[in-house]
Amino acid sequence: MGKANAPVKKNDYIDLTFSDLTHEGEGVGKIDGYPIFVPYGLPGESAKVKVIKVKKNLAFGKLIERYESSDDRIEPPCDVFYKCGGCQLQHMTYDRQLTMKQKQVQDVMKKIAQMPDVPVHPTIGMTEPWNYRNKVQIPVGKRYGKVMTGFYQKRTHNIIDMDTCPVQSDDNDKVVRGIRDIIAELGIEPYDEETHDGVIRHIVLRTGYHSDEMMVVIVTKTKDLPYQDAFVERIKALNPNIKGIIQNINADETNVIMGETSHTLWGEDVIVDKIHDLEFAISAQSFYQVNPEQTEKLYDKALEYAQLSGKESVIDAYCGIGSISLFLAQHAKKVYGVEVVPQAVDDAKANAKRNHIDNAEFYVGEAEKVMPWWKAQGLNPDVVVVDPPRKGCDENLLQAMIDMEPKRIVYVSCNPSTLARDLSYLAEGGYETKEIQPVDMFPQASHVESVTLLEKKG
Numbered sequence: 001m002g003k004a005n006a007p008v009k010k011n012d013y014i015d016l017t018f019s020d021l022t023h024e025g026e027g028v029g030k031i032d033g034y035p036i037f038v039p040y041g042l043p044g045e046s047a048k049v050k051v052i053k054v055k056k057n058l059a060f061g062k063l064i065e066r067y068e069s070s071d072d073r074i075e076p077p078c079d080v081f082y083k084c085g086g087c088q089l090q091h092m093t094y095d096r097q098l099t100m101k102q103k104q105v106q107d108v109m110k111k112i113a114q115m116p117d118v119p120v121h122p123t124i125g126m127t128e129p130w131n132y133r134n135k136v137q138i139p140v141g142k143r144y145g146k147v148m149t150g151f152y153q154k155r156t157h158n159i160i161d162m163d164t165c166p167v168q169s170d171d172n173d174k175v176v177r178g179i180r181d182i183i184a185e186l187g188i189e190p191y192d193e194e195t196h197d198g199v200i201r202h203i204v205l206r207t208g209y210h211s212d213e214m215m216v217v218i219v220t221k222t223k224d225l226p227y228q229d230a231f232v233e234r235i236k237a238l239n240p241n242i243k244g245i246i247q248n249i250n251a252d253e254t255n256v257i258m259g260e261t262s263h264t265l266w267g268e269d270v271i272v273d274k275i276h277d278l279e280f281a282i283s284a285q286s287f288y289q290v291n292p293e294q295t296e297k298l299y300d301k302a303l304e305y306a307q308l309s310g311k312e313s314v315i316d317a318y319c320g321i322g323s324i325s326l327f328l329a330q331h332a333k334k335v336y337g338v339e340v341v342p343q344a345v346d347d348a349k350a351n352a353k354r355n356h357i358d359n360a361e362f363y364v365g366e367a368e369k370v371m372p373w374w375k376a377q378g379l380n381p382d383v384v385v386v387d388p389p390r391k392g393c394d395e396n397l398l399q400a401m402i403d404m405e406p407k408r409i410v411y412v413s414c415n416p417s418t419l420a421r422d423l424s425y426l427a428e429g430g431y432e433t434k435e436i437q438p439v440d441m442f443p444q445a446s447h448v449e450s451v452t453l454l455e456k457k458g
């Protein structure tokens with residue numbers, strides 16, 4: 001069907017009944033099999049919709065008036081939910097969010113991996129799916145002379161001025177507001193994305209879940225930070241748990257938040273937090289899971305799937321600060337971790353020492369290059385754990401893993417689509433996907449995390 005043959009035209013007003021949800025949580029209604037995606041529509045509801053964009057195979061619409069409410073609908077607790085791009089699912093009950101995430105994994109296993117029969121367990125959720133984030137990265141801007149901090153409006157870079165965010169911890173919210181006011185009072189200029197003038201781009205805060213230790217990172221465009229001493233003194237006074245204030249410099253015209261250079265303006269370079277009984281030092285540029293309560297459940301599942309007896313050698317690829325590696329090391333003979341961010345590998349080595357674990361080694365490098373090299377050196381692990389970023393595993397890494405012939409692979413994923421693609425590749429290499437456990441690391445947002453167990457066939 002060409003675009004001209006689509007059953008709707010731009011600016012049409014139509015009545016639509018929603019039958020499904022997209023992976024981003026938008027309602028899907030169909031006219032003669034032609035899908036129309038409408039934010040905030042829920043299955044079972046019908047509504048008046050304005051068609052805003054028409055493509056060959058699908059259209060997008062805006063919900064104008066709902067004729068009835070699904071039992072899955074709730075009032076979003078956040079005032080700016082319908083404007084902000086941070087969360088997508090606050091209008092649905094938490095149970096519905098969990099089933100939606102399970103179904104998303106089931107869908108990609110059918111459509112992308114062609115494995116409709118793999119068991120996908122119900123998503124492991126939180127008891128209280130709010131105030132869970134231990135990290136906030138918030139842009140700083142100025143409008144009509146007023147300094148603002150807040151998340152970007154959907155699909156734009158307009159900052160929505162906000163004082164609180166219901167998925168953040170209250171302490172993080174308070175410190176962000178405090179720093180925003182100090183920036184305004186000292187007259188330090190926020191960075192302007194259009195003119196590339198100004199100084200302060202982002203405030204990044206990380207708070208230890210068990211330790212309450214806080215790290216403040218001020219991301220600047222310039223090396224120079226005006227009124228640095230006064231700025232640091234006043235930030236210190238905002239919360240006694242602030243352990244370090246770090247400046248990160250990002251001079252590039254980019255969407256990436258942090259640049260490559262950081263230096264500590266005051267206090268410690270790291271904060272320390274615990275996951276179960278292990279302590280982890282975390283520096284500004286290292287990855288650390290954002291939902292501490294769910295991290296324990298995610299890691300428990302990864303460890304369960306690894307089925308270690310104490311005799312195995314294990315590779316943890318994309319290991320970050322060594323958090324999964326050190327749990328594996330407590331039950332294995334030897335663990336090898338690889339990670340591309342040098343500061344994270346420094347943290348991983350320090351974390352092994354801090355926890356008196358001496359059977360874990362960490363290497364800096366791209367996992368897709370280090371794995372084939374390890375294979376060439378004769379390293380043939382019993383188990384491989386991978387936890388890649390959203391783009392999934394590089395083919396060279398998948399092939400190296402197949403060539404190493406581990407008994408089991410545990411795949412921790414934050415993107416079901418690339419997971420399904422990689423599971424197909426591994427199936428061709430002789431690895432059977434046994435089961436998948438989604439774990440909700442991002443309540444109220446549409447991201448889906450999961451742990452998968454694969455075993456070598458035959």
Ligand SMILES: C[S@@+](CC[C@H](N)C(=O)[O-])C[C@H]1O[C@@H](n2cnc3c(N)ncnc32)[C@H](O)[C@@H]1O
Nearest residue numbers: 287289318319320339340341366367387388389
């Ligand atoms: C999703 S995080 C997982 C980290 C760790 N497993 C954890 O649970 O905290 C992915 C990690 O992969 C790292 N990374 C990204 N690309 C990489 C590559 N090509 N080779 C090795 N590590 C990479 C990132 O820096 C990040 O630390």
